[in-house]
Amino acid sequence: MYSLEKDGRIYIFSPLTPKQVYEDQIQLKKSYEEEHLDSAKVEEQAEQHGENVRKSENKMSHEFDKKRDKVSALRKLKEGHNQKEKISKGG
Secondary structure: OEEEEEOOEEEEEOOOOHHHHHHHHHHHHHHHHHHHHHHHHHHHHHHHHHHHHHHHHHHHHHHHHHHHHHHHHHHHHHHHHHHHHHHHHOO
């Protein structure tokens, strides 16, 4: 048995049996795997979120381009109409 005094407290350590060492290693391995699995899930969710954002941005950009093209076409039609009016008025 070993003892240690720290901050006014005495800690006593006793050696583990081989079975206790094995059980402790199993528990540590499970904890590590769970933690690793959780961080992998979070990473996957972050990647999925980023992909969803990119898709949304691409869709919005495409819709903006369509509207811009429509406005441009309407302006051209209006300009053509105004020129026809000038010609018909003799201007």
